[in-house]
Amino acid sequence: MPYTAIHARSEIQRPVSNTFIILTVLTALLINGLPWEGIWLKLRPDFVAVVLLYWCMHKPWRLGIGISWTVGILADVADASLFGQHALAYTVLAFGGVVLNHRLQMFDLRQQTTHVFGILVIAYSVYAMVHWLVNGYVSWMYFLGCLTSTLLWPPLCIMFQAMRQKPVDRE
Amino acid sequence: MESTQSFRFFNRGPSPMVRLVFFAVLSMLLLFVDARFRYLESTRSVLSILVSPIQRVAAWPGDLWHLVGDLYVTQSRQHSLIAENEGLNLQHQLDAAQLLQLQSLLAENQQLRNLVELPLSKDFTTQLVEILYAERDVFKRRVLVNKGENANIRIGQVVMDDVGIVGQITRVYPWLSEITLITDKDHAVPIQISRNGLRAIVFGAGDTSQLSLRYMPVSADVQAGDILVTSGIDGIYPPGIPVAKVIKVERDPAYPFANVTCLPVAGVDTHRHLLVLSDMPELPERPTEMSTQGSVDKRAKTKRKN
Numbered sequence: 001m002p003y004t005a006i007h008a009r010s011e012i013q014r015p016v017s018n019t020f021i022i023l024t025v026l027t028a029l030l031i032n033g034l035p036w037e038g039i040w041l042k043l044r045p046d047f048v049a050v051v052l053l054y055w056c057m058h059k060p061w062r063l064g065i066g067i068s069w070t071v072g073i074l075a076d077v078a079d080a081s082l083f084g085q086h087a088l089a090y091t092v093l094a095f096g097g098v099v100l101n102h103r104l105q106m107f108d109l110r111q112q113t114t115h116v117f118g119i120l121v122i123a124y125s126v127y128a129m130v131h132w133l134v135n136g137y138v139s140w141m142y143f144l145g146c147l148t149s150t151l152l153w154p155p156l157c158i159m160f161q162a163m164r165q166k167p168v169d170r171e
Numbered sequence: 172m173e174s175t176q177s178f179r180f181f182n183r184g185p186s187p188m189v190r191l192v193f194f195a196v197l198s199m200l201l202l203f204v205d206a207r208f209r210y211l212e213s214t215r216s217v218l219s220i221l222v223s224p225i226q227r228v229a230a231w232p233g234d235l236w237h238l239v240g241d242l243y244v245t246q247s248r249q250h251s252l253i254a255e256n257e258g259l260n261l262q263h264q265l266d267a268a269q270l271l272q273l274q275s276l277l278a279e280n281q282q283l284r285n286l287v288e289l290p291l292s293k294d295f296t297t298q299l300v301e302i303l304y305a306e307r308d309v310f311k312r313r314v315l316v317n318k319g320e321n322a323n324i325r326i327g328q329v330v331m332d333d334v335g336i337v338g339q340i341t342r343v344y345p346w347l348s349e350i351t352l353i354t355d356k357d358h359a360v361p362i363q364i365s366r367n368g369l370r371a372i373v374f375g376a377g378d379t380s381q382l383s384l385r386y387m388p389v390s391a392d393v394q395a396g397d398i399l400v401t402s403g404i405d406g407i408y409p410p411g412i413p414v415a416k417v418i419k420v421e422r423d424p425a426y427p428f429a430n431v432t433c434l435p436v437a438g439v440d441t442h443r444h445l446l447v448l449s450d451m452p453e454l455p456e457r458p459t460e461m462s463t464q465g466s467v468d469k470r471a472k473t474k475r476k477n
Contacts, residue, residue, distance in 0.1 A: 026225065033229030035304045065190040069198065077218040078226060080306050080313065080342065080349055083211050084201035091198060095191040134206050 016164060021063055024051050024160070025071060033078055042141050045149035048075055048086075049093055049123060050156055053116060056097030068094035085130050093123040109154055117150040212342070216320075219344045226315075226347075230303050237443070295409060297446040298322060300330075303347065312355040312375065313341070316445065319348045327407055329448045335413040335437035336360065336401060337445055352439050353414065354380050362414050363402040367392055370402050373415055373433060380440055382415045384431035389422045393431055409448065413437075 028047040036044045052071060055063035072087030079086065096119035107115065124146040132138045185193075205211050244252065300316040318324050320343055328340045330350050338358070342349035353360055358375040369392060373382045387393055397417040403410025415433035422429045 029222075029225050030229050033226050033304070035230065035233040037305060060187075065187060065194055069194040072198070073201075074218065074222055077215055078222045080315070082202055083205040083215070084198035088195060088198035088202065091191060091194040095187055098187045130202060134202075 016059060016062070018062070020163075021055055021059070024055075025063075028052075029071070029075065029078065032075070042144050043148050044145060045152040046120075046145055047152070049090065049120065050116075050149050050152050052090055053093055053097045053119065053153075054156065054160060056094045057101050060098040060101050063094075064098060065091055065094040082130070082134060085127065088130065089123045089127045092126050093119060096122060109157060112157070113150060113153050116153045117146075120146045120149050215342075216344045219347065223344075223346060226303065233304070295448045296450045297448055298324070300324075300348075300445050300447055302443050302445065306349070312352040312358075312439075314338075314350050314352065315347050316350060316447075317347065318447070319344045319346045321346055323449070324348045324447060325449075329408050330445050331412060331448065332437045332442050332445055335415075335435065336408065337435075337437045337439050337442075339407070340447065350445070353435060354382060354439055360408060360414055361402045361405045362399040363410075364393065365398045365400045365413075366394075369393070370404070371399075373399055380435065382433040382435060384417070384433060385428065387429045387431055389424065389427065389429050391429060393417060393420050393429065395420055398436070399433060 025048065028051040031047045032044075048071060052063065052068045056065075056068065068090040069087050072090035073083070075086040075090070076083050100115060100119070103115075121143070124142050128138055128140075128142045131142070184190075201211070298318065300318045300322075302314045303317050304315055306313040306315065324340055324343050326340055326343055330337045330339060336353060338350040338352040338355070340348050341351040351358055352375070353373075354375040356375055359372050361370070362373050363370050371384050371387055371391075373384050376383055384393065384399075395417050398413055399415045399417065401408040401410055401412045401414055413436040415435050417431060417433050419432040420429055421431075
């Protein structure tokens with residue numbers, strides 16, 4: 001996808017409603033909460049992380065680091081992991097998204113995905129590091145989820161853009 | 172709209188860097204407090220009320236899957252169901268005969284215990300719970316079930332299925348509770364080998380559905396096929412309930428301890444319905460003359476809960 005296409009598209013997009021943002025985050029939490037087991041759990045992309053990253057990059061003043069942290073705390077409760085584990089990872093992730101906001105907007109989808117991969121790797125290593133500090137061993141299994149999350153980025157990105165654009169096309 | 176942000180006409184609050192540092196420090200503080208002191212359990216249970224609707228909805232597909240499976244079984248496999256029913260009837264009759272024997276043995280045992288003035292071993296009651304979902308961490312073996320404080324579930328209660336020990340309640344939310352399975356890493360169950368009464372402790376392996384008997388001397392009398400039952404001397408697990416079966420014993424003279432691998436007897440990973448034991452008999456209070464001993468025990472217990 002060339003640079004102009006994305007740029008042109010983002011200009012005619014109608015403003016995103018808060019409800020839509022909240023709904024996407026809730027849906028991501030829901031999908032994360034599905035009964036994943038065994039190998040599927042290891043391969044499961046972190047939907048919440050990808051959705052948060054999307055909004056941090058596209059609407060950094062609507063969904064920023066603070067909200068990402070709050071969602072992280074909720075994810076901690078849902079997963080019964082240590083308080084702050086997801087929160088810390090999502091904070092770093094949101095920071096990456098907000099800081100790279102301008103740059104990422106100008107990239108085409110492939111370049112975006114490469115950057116998203118980097119951010120996700122950092123976020124996942126935060127997660128793995130917490131695990132290492134608490135449990136005393138590092139697990140490389142975490143990074144499988146990082147790969148699948150990156151693979152999730154392009155379809156999710158295209159889907160969100162399409163969903164945001166639809167009402168404009170109708171008018 | 173967002174393109175104006177770099178000019179900073181409007182006060183948008185602290186910069187991302189400040190926010191990052193603030194929230195990162197906050198998270199680390201929470202991590203430290205939660206990992207070391209566990210002060211935040213009440214906060215967690217309050218927040219869990221917020222999250223639980225999402226979790227309930229997320230459990231629907233699984234429920235639907237089971238429902239469809241049940242429907243399929245009832246619709247298309249009536250013959251096998253009839254056969255299964257007959258088998259169960261037969262099993263029931265056999266069991267009933269054995270149960271009669273057991274009751275006479277119980278009576279006899281009570282009488283004998285009365286004679287030698289030993290306290291009677293009391294019965295316990297059970298509560299049926301249903302697994303909602305497994306915890307989404309590859310390295311933990313924990314499940315959440317559908318009853319919590321509302322059904323009087325307490326931390327430390329033992330969970331079993333129809334054949335053996337499955338785990339222990341480790342966290343209680345208003346409507347949920349968390350069971351740590353015996354296969355969780357470092358989860359310890361005090362056991363006795365039913366063949367010779369040898370006491371030991373069986374630990375969860377964590378990454379597989381196996382258990383291991385640690386600190387068994389090379390010379391210890393353990394054989395493949397031995398059944399491990401709870402010893403009941405810890406005051407948490409009731410005595411005499413099957414826990415695991417020894418499947419492999421490796422004795423390497425180079426190491427002081429034998430490497431004993433066991434498999435849980437209960438369907439730790441398979442069932443949807445479990446039994447929570449309540450009204451456990453109280454053990455007589457621990458002798459207190461050795462304070463160091465007590466503190467060591469306490470530490471061991473908290474470690475087990477973690």
